Amino acid sequence: xxxxxxxxxxxxxxxxxxxxxxxxxxxxxxxxxxxxxxxxxxxxxxxxxxxxxxxxxxxxxxxxxxxxxxxxxxxxxxxxxxxxxxxxxxxxxxxxxxxxxxxxxxxxxxxxxxxxxxxxxxxxxxxxxxxxxxxxxxxxxxxxxxxxxxxxxxxxxxxxxxxxxxxxxxxxxxxxxxxxxxxxxxxxxxxxxxxxxxxxxxxxxxxxxxxxxxxxxxxxxxxxxxxxxxxxxxxxxxxxxxxxxxxxxxxxxxxxxxxxxxxxxxxxxxxxx
Amino acid sequence: xxxxxxxxxxxxxxxxxxxxxxxxxxxxxxxxxxxxxxxxxxxxxxxxxxxxxxxxxxxxxxxxxxxxxxxxxxxxxxxxxxxxxxxxxxxxxxxxxxxxxxxxxxxxxxxxxxxxxxxxxxxxxxxxxxxxxxxxxxxxxxxxxxxxxxxxxxxxxxxxxxxxxxxxxxxxxxxxxxxxxxxxxxxxxxxxxxxxxxxxxxxxxxxxx
Numbered sequence: 001x002x003x004x005x006x007x008x009x010x011x012x013x014x015x016x017x018x019x020x021x022x023x024x025x026x027x028x029x030x031x032x033x034x035x036x037x038x039x040x041x042x043x044x045x046x047x048x049x050x051x052x053x054x055x056x057x058x059x060x061x062x063x064x065x066x067x068x069x070x071x072x073x074x075x076x077x078x079x080x081x082x083x084x085x086x087x088x089x090x091x092x093x094x095x096x097x098x099x100x101x102x103x104x105x106x107x108x109x110x111x112x113x114x115x116x117x118x119x120x121x122x123x124x125x126x127x128x129x130x131x132x133x134x135x136x137x138x139x140x141x142x143x144x145x146x147x148x149x150x151x152x153x154x155x156x157x158x159x160x161x162x163x164x165x166x167x168x169x170x171x172x173x174x175x176x177x178x179x180x181x182x183x184x185x186x187x188x189x190x191x192x193x194x195x196x197x198x199x200x201x202x203x204x205x206x207x208x209x210x211x212x213x214x215x216x217x218x219x220x221x222x223x224x225x226x227x228x229x230x231x232x233x234x235x236x237x238x239x240x241x242x243x244x245x246x247x248x249x250x251x252x253x254x255x256x257x258x259x260x261x262x263x264x265x266x267x268x269x270x271x272x273x
Numbered sequence: 274x275x276x277x278x279x280x281x282x283x284x285x286x287x288x289x290x291x292x293x294x295x296x297x298x299x300x301x302x303x304x305x306x307x308x309x310x311x312x313x314x315x316x317x318x319x320x321x322x323x324x325x326x327x328x329x330x331x332x333x334x335x336x337x338x339x340x341x342x343x344x345x346x347x348x349x350x351x352x353x354x355x356x357x358x359x360x361x362x363x364x365x366x367x368x369x370x371x372x373x374x375x376x377x378x379x380x381x382x383x384x385x386x387x388x389x390x391x392x393x394x395x396x397x398x399x400x401x402x403x404x405x406x407x408x409x410x411x412x413x414x415x416x417x418x419x420x421x422x423x424x425x426x427x428x429x430x431x432x433x434x435x436x437x438x439x440x441x442x443x444x445x446x447x448x449x450x451x452x453x454x455x456x457x458x459x460x461x462x463x464x465x466x467x468x469x470x471x472x473x474x475x476x477x478x479x480x481x482x
Contacts (some may be wrong), residue, residue: 068378068398075375078359085381086357141453142351142387272387272449273317273342273476 005265007065012134013162013254013261014059015092016155019127020163021052022099024188026124028167028181033117039181040171046106047170053103056096063092084136091130098123131159142270145210150203154264157199158257161192165253168234172243182239193231193253200224200260207267219263226256281348281367282405283432283457284419285439286341289464291426293318293339295481300421301343304406311392313403314343314418315482319447319466321474337477338463340445341427343418344369344390344403345456352382352391352402360400367432367457368405376400387449388456389482405429432457446470 025040025048032039040048064070079086102119110116135152164185171182204220230252237245293316301307301314320337346369353361353369360375361382371391376399382391383400391400406416414420419427428435436459443451445462446469468474476482 066379068380068393068395068400069376072358072360072375072377072399075358075360076377076379077357078375079357082354083357083381085355085379089357137381140351140355140385142385142449268384270384270387270389272453273315273340273389273447273482 005066007062009258009261009265011059011063011066012155013158013257014055014062015095015134016131016159017162017166018052018055018059018099019095019131020159020161021048021055021166022120022127022163023124023159024163024167024185025049025052026120029120030117041174041177044170044174044177046103047173048167049099049103049106051166051170053096053099056092056099060092060096084133088130088133088137091126091133095123095126095130098126127159131155142272143268144271145207145267145269146264148206150199150206153199154196154203154260157192157196158260161189161196161253162257164188164192165230165234165250168237169246169250171239172241172246175239182237186234186237189234189237189249189253190231193227193234196256196260197224197227197231200227216263216266219259223256223259223263226252226259230256279366279431281432281457282346282410282429283367283435283459284343284345285428285430285435286458286460287426288338288340288445288466289461290424291316291339291341291463292424294423296421296423297341297418297427300417301403304417307401308394308396311394311401312482313390313392313401314341315389316341316478317447317476317482318478319469319474320477321469321472336465336468336474338465338469340448341418341422342388342448342458344405345388345454345458346405347454347456349455351385351387351454355381355385357381368407369402370404370407371400371402373397373399373401387453432459435459446474447476 025045028039029045067073076089077086080090098119102123105116132152135155138146138151140147168185168189171185200223230249233245233249233252237249295316298312298314298316305313307313317340318337319340322335324331325334346367350363350369353363357379358375358377360372361369363369378398378400380393380400383393390402392402394401409416416429419429439459439461441459442462443456443459445460445466
């Protein structure tokens, strides 16, 4: 793995965390709009929104560190016709711009609910497109260990898991909110944690059949342990849980995904010569 | 080589006679003034087998052959499709080139190419690769690697003419299947290539390529 992969590890994790936070936050807001019952306090949604915007801006800046000649970045949209990397960069630009625009409108106190709803929903959709295009970059015929359904499944799993864990962290500050969806978010953390565990097991079985790529079993074991611990913690938390427990759960899940992403890049091995 | 306009430049490699001397590799590095660590032409040594004990004697059952590979200027170049900046393009004569003024150095083409052709130049911060000695071709001269080979195992020319002369084999172990990128390259396989493929022989000089 060459040195600039650390910038890619952080870029992909931050971008997926941002997309997950935006997608789930917009989902909760949409549910409350349809049901007529508040799902998130306005200030809680804004916190999630600002976290998503900050994470995405950080991701975009960090991505420049993996380029040999960053000044040539002005050309990176030149091959949308065939390059998934071009398409992903377009998605980065559109998603970052969209999330920042929504954040700005909230800061300015815009009351136009219809416009806000449209932009929030658009941002969520752009976030999903971003994670999809990100996963397609790695599905190269020349890299068998990446060229599989496990890549998008893992990427979307990370997106939803970190997004849910982020919302759990935020809602820890809103215990008094009567309709707090903490239990729902906790169940989502359990679900996504179990999903990532399942994918980890199946993916390990798949790559053990390949003769290429790094396959450090201790890393897989550690990631499995962290995901299991995080999932069990998520099953126990509720609106009265100590906030330190929520922070710990977030850290455990983030550490698991960081380890998983490191393994992903370290496992790179190309066919041919 | 015929006088008519070339539509697809290609290399022919006679791996049955390549001695692995690396004169082609050195000639390329010298002509293009390549930095340390950048190899536009790479000579691989594939080796396998073992000494076999027969009663009181040992018989040599080891085999080895060499493969001189640069860029194959593929007709479905994976690097070209992958490049986000459009820095990689194909000329009318089939030669695939990298425009250093556009390359952003993301190294995505390095992942996409199954032949290891795009090489990252750490000093310049961009990807580089064999350009078929375009400047020499323009002067009616021979690419440096082809001219330098003391055993004359390298040839170049129009792909169709090389196929008519040497056949259309474009695969030898451990190269990937030619269906992946349709390389503009044909070769004559070494007599032990099939055995190497069956036994999954190793590339034994990885540190040199």
